[in-house]
Amino acid sequence: MTINHILPFLSTAVMLVFVAHVLQRYFVRRQPHFLFWGIGLAMFGAGSFAEAYLALAWNKWVFFAWYLFGAALNAAWIGHGTLYLLVRKKWVHVVTAVLVIGSLFAGYLMLQVMPRLDTAVFTTDKLISQQYGTKVLEAGETAPAGALTVTTTYRGEEVTAVRGILPLGTPVRLTTPFFNIYGLLTLVGGAIYSAYLFWRKRVMPNRVIGNVLIAAGALLIGFASTLTRLGYGEYLYIGELVSAILMYAGFRFAARPQPDEVMQPVPAAAD
């Protein structure tokens, strides 16, 4: 057992506490941004738990949860919560409908690929982030030692690829950039924008720092996911753990009451 087998368990524990904290606020205040944050963070936690499970054994439905919730949807749902916080317009409800329909469609595409998963390549010796995708070898590129390869026709060309659990050209993989672009824009962009507003007005330093931490945590997982996409999946789990800690710390920091707020309570921005 390596450190990468333990990290997802730690991330899951952090996310459980985080989700409980956020949903508790939703049930008290009934503000929609808490609900979307809670759902998105629960997806993040489900993804982390799935990684932990898949480090020990194979289960196709755990893999389903790992890819759909952990790789595709969570950032978009968390970010959508931030959109609800920052923009109180009716069109946000339309975006909500698009997000829900898009998520259901991604779930449908994932269900479609389930019977075609290449489970023969699964091994507990490698992280799931290092073996989930089938990767086309470029001209002159050689497969890593011990990797299983397949020669097939892809986009009209005969290619050799390192086999992964998801078949080559799986449509569900094309949906992840849409969700992740939206998630990055709203979650990181929203946190940067919030921090900038408070910083410009020279008020509420706790929310400036809290939003900087949230943005940094979200960026870190985005960066680790990008490295995974490029074939460096070994950095994903440490990225997830640090990201979970940074975002939770940011959330707590932003929610910390300031002396003026104790005197004159107002609805909190990121609490």
Place this chain on the structure above:
Amino acid sequence: MNEEKRANGKSHIPKDSFLFEKVVPVALILMGIITLGLILFAAGVLLGIVRF
């Protein structure tokens, strides 16, 4: 914006703070640039420039 409305009458950022005068603005700009880079990468995947 709602955030701006809430900001009135709250605790203030300390004057001459290295953290708030230097670190925070640089961090915000850097994170904005990195975000843009990641979005361009994701767009590259969508457009088929980055193969997977």
